Amino acid sequence: MTRIDLSALDHISGSISIVGSMNADYTVTTERLPQPGETLNGGPLQILPGGKSGNQAAVAARIGANVTMFGAVGSDANGDFLLGRLQDAGVDTSHVRHVGGASGTTVITVDAKGENTIIYSAGSNAKVDMDYVNSQKETLLASSVLGLCLESPMETVTATAKMCHDAGIKVLLNDSPFTAELPEELIRYADVLLVNEHEMAQLLGIGEPEDGDWLGSDWGAIAASMHEFGFKEAIVTLGGDGAVVIDADGSTHHVEAATVDAKDTTGCGDAFMGTLLAGLSSGLSIRDSASLAVYVAGYAATNYGAQASYGTGEEIKRFFGAE
Numbered sequence: 001m002t003r004i005d006l007s008a009l010d011h012i013s014g015s016i017s018i019v020g021s022m023n024a025d026y027t028v029t030t031e032r033l034p035q036p037g038e039t040l041n042g043g044p045l046q047i048l049p050g051g052k053s054g055n056q057a058a059v060a061a062r063i064g065a066n067v068t069m070f071g072a073v074g075s076d077a078n079g080d081f082l083l084g085r086l087q088d089a090g091v092d093t094s095h096v097r098h099v100g101g102a103s104g105t106t107v108i109t110v111d112a113k114g115e116n117t118i119i120y121s122a123g124s125n126a127k128v129d130m131d132y133v134n135s136q137k138e139t140l141l142a143s144s145v146l147g148l149c150l151e152s153p154m155e156t157v158t159a160t161a162k163m164c165h166d167a168g169i170k171v172l173l174n175d176s177p178f179t180a181e182l183p184e185e186l187i188r189y190a191d192v193l194l195v196n197e198h199e200m201a202q203l204l205g206i207g208e209p210e211d212g213d214w215l216g217s218d219w220g221a222i223a224a225s226m227h228e229f230g231f232k233e234a235i236v237t238l239g240g241d242g243a244v245v246i247d248a249d250g251s252t253h254h255v256e257a258a259t260v261d262a263k264d265t266t267g268c269g270d271a272f273m274g275t276l277l278a279g280l281s282s283g284l285s286i287r288d289s290a291s292l293a294v295y296v297a298g299y300a301a302t303n304y305g306a307q308a309s310y311g312t313g314e315e316i317k318r319f320f321g322a323e
Contacts, residue, residue: 004295004320004321004322005322006292006295006313006316006317006320006322007322008279008284008288008292009063009064009292009313009314009316009317009322010313011282011283012063012064012065012278012279012282012313013064013065013066013282014065014066014144014145014278014280014281014282014283015065015066015067015068015142015143015144015145015281016057016060016065016066016067016068016143016144016145016146016147016277016278016281017068017070017139017140017141017142017143017145017146017147017164017169018053018056018057018060018067018068018069018070018071018146018147018148018277019053019070019071019128019133019140019146019147019148019152019156019157019160020051020052020053020054020056020070020071020125020128020147020148020149020151020152020157021051021052021053021054021071021104021122021125021128021149021151021152022049022050022051022053022054022069022071022072022073022082022083022086022096022103022104022124022125023049023050023051023054023082023103023104023105023106023120023123023125023151024047024048024049024050024078024081024082024103024104024105024106025046025047025048025049025050025105025106025108025266025305025306026045026046026047026105026106026107026108027045027046027047027048027108027109027110027266027304027305028042028043028044028045028046028108028109028110029042029043029109029110029111029112029304030042030043030109030110030111030112031111031112032111032112033109033111033115033116033117034109042109046304046305047078047081048305048306048307048308049081049082049085049086049306049307049308050106050108050266050267050305050306050307051071051082051104051106051125051151052149052151052174052176052270052273053069053071053147053148053149053151053152054069054071054082054086054307055267055270055271055274055306055307055310056147056149056174056270056273056274056277057069057086057089057091057147057274058085058086058089058091058274058307058310059089059270059271059274059275059278059296059300059307059310060147060274060275060277060278061086061089061090061091062089062090062310062311062312062313063274063275063278063296063311063312063313063316064278064282064313065277065278065281065282066092066143067090067091067092068091068092068095068139068140068142068143069086069091069092069093069095069096070095070096070128070132070133070136070140071096071097071124071125071128071152072096072097072098072099072124072125072127072128072132073096073097073098073099073103073104073124074098074099074100074101074102074103074104074123074124075098075099075100075101076101076102076103078102078103078105079098079103079124082103083096085307086307089307089310095136095139097124097127097128097132099124099127101123101124102121102123102124103123103124104120104121104122104123104124104125104151105120105121105123106118106119106120106121107119107121108266110264110266110304113262114262114263114264114265114301115265116264116265116266118266120151120177122151125151125152126152126153128152128153128156129153129156130155130156130159130160133156133159133160133163137163140160140163140164141163141164141167141169143169143281144169144170144280144281145169145170145171145172145277145280145281146160146161146164146169146170146171146172147172147174147273147274147277148160148161148171148172148173148174148190149173149174149175149176149177149273150174150175150176150177150178150179151177154179154183154186157173157186158183158185158186158189161173161185161186161189161190162185162189164189165189165190165191166189170191170192170280171189171190171191171192172190172191172192172194172273172276172277172280173186173190173192173193173194174194174195174269174270174273175193175194175195175199175203176195176199176269178195178199178202178203180202180203182203184230187229187230187231188230190231191232191233192231192232192233192234192235192276192280192286193226193231193233193234193235194234194235194237194272194273194276195234195235195236195237196236196237196238196239196269197214197236197237197238197239200222200226200234200236203229204222204225204226204229206222206225214236214238214241214244215238215241215254219244219246219252219254220250220252222236222244222246222252223246223247223250223251223252224250226246227246227250231246232248233245233246233247233248233286234246235276235286235290237269237272238257239257240257241256241257242254242255242256242257242294243255243257243272243290243293243294245286245287245290247286247287253287253290255287255290255291255293255294256294257294257298258294258295258297258298258299258320259298260298260299260301260302261302262301262302263301263302263303263304264301264303264304264305264309265301266304266305266306266309267300267305267306267307267309267310268297268298268300268301269297270306271293271296271297271299271300271309271310272290272293272294272296272297273293274296275289275292275293275296275297276289276290276293279292279293295316295320295322296310296311296316298320299311299315299316299319299320302319
C-alpha cells in the first residue's frame with residue numbers, strides 16, 4: 001500500500017468559532033430508499049448526535065482544533081444528549097443557549113449503498129438570534145476562523161458573518177441546506193464558500209454535464225462565474241471525484257477523493273467543512289486544507305452516523321496507512 005502523507009493532522013491546533021445547529025438524528029437503515037407513498041421495513045432506530053454545525057464542530061475538535069460552539073438546545077432530553085456528545089468530542093459548549101421546547105431534529109433514511117435522505121426540523125436552532133450572538137461577541141471574536149451553515153436564521157448568519165469579517169476573522173460559509181437566494185451582505189462577508197457540484201450549478205445557473213463528468217467541465221469559466229457572483233474563494237465537492245478548489249486569483253486545483261468502501265455518507269460533507277475550518281485556523285492553505293479534508297471525510301464514510309463516524313487524527317492516519 002502506498003503510504004499517504006497526513007502529517008498535517010499532527011499540527012492542527014487553531015481556534016474556531018461555529019455558530020449554528022445541533023440536531024438529534026433519528027436514523028434508520030433500509031435496503032433501498034422508499035418511493036413516494038411506499039412503506040419499507042427498516043433496521044433498528046438509532047438516535048445519533050448531529051446538526052450540520054454540531055457535526056463540523058465535532059470533527060474539527062476530534063482532529064485537534066480548539067472549537068467553541070454557539071447555538072441553542074431545547075429543554076428536552078435531546079438537549080443534554082447533544083451537548084454531552086459534543087463535550088466528548090472536545091468541543092467547548094459552555095456558551096450554548098438553553099431554550100424551552102424541542103431541540104433540533106432530523107429524520108434520516110440510509111440505504112445499502114450508503115446514500116441517504118434527510119428531513120430537518122429546526123426546533124431550538126430557530127432561536128439562535130442576534131441578541132444571543134451579540135451577548136457572546138467577546139468570546140466569538142477570540143477565534144481565528146468562523147464556520148457558518150444555513151440551519152440557523154438567515155439574518156443571524158448574515159449579521160454574524162459581518163461581525164466576524166469586520167474583526168479580521170476568516171468566514172467560511174457552507175451553503176447548506178442549499179439556498180440560491182443568498183443575501184448580498186452574506187456573499188460580501190463570506191471569505192470562502194463550500195458547496196457540492198449540484199449546489200454550485202444551481203447557484204451559478206450552470207447546466208450539469210449530461211454524462212455527469214464534472215471533472216471535464218471548464219473550471220476556469222466556473223471560477224470566473226463564482227468570482228462574478230461575489231465569492232473570492234470557493235471549494236466545490238464532487239463526491240467520489242474529490243473536490244475542486246477555486247483560488248482568489250481564478251486558478252483551480254483538483255483534489256482527488258480518498259478511496260474507501262463507503263457504508264454511510266451521512267455527515268461526510270460536514271466532516272469536509274470541519275476539516276477546512278481546522279486546517280485554515282491552523283495556518284494551512286485552502287488547498288492543503290481541502291487535501292486533508294477528503295481523507296477525514298472518507299474515513300467518516302466507512303462508519304455509520306455523523307458525529308459517531310468521525311475519527312481522531314491518529315485513527316485516520318492509521319486507517320489510511322499514513323506517514
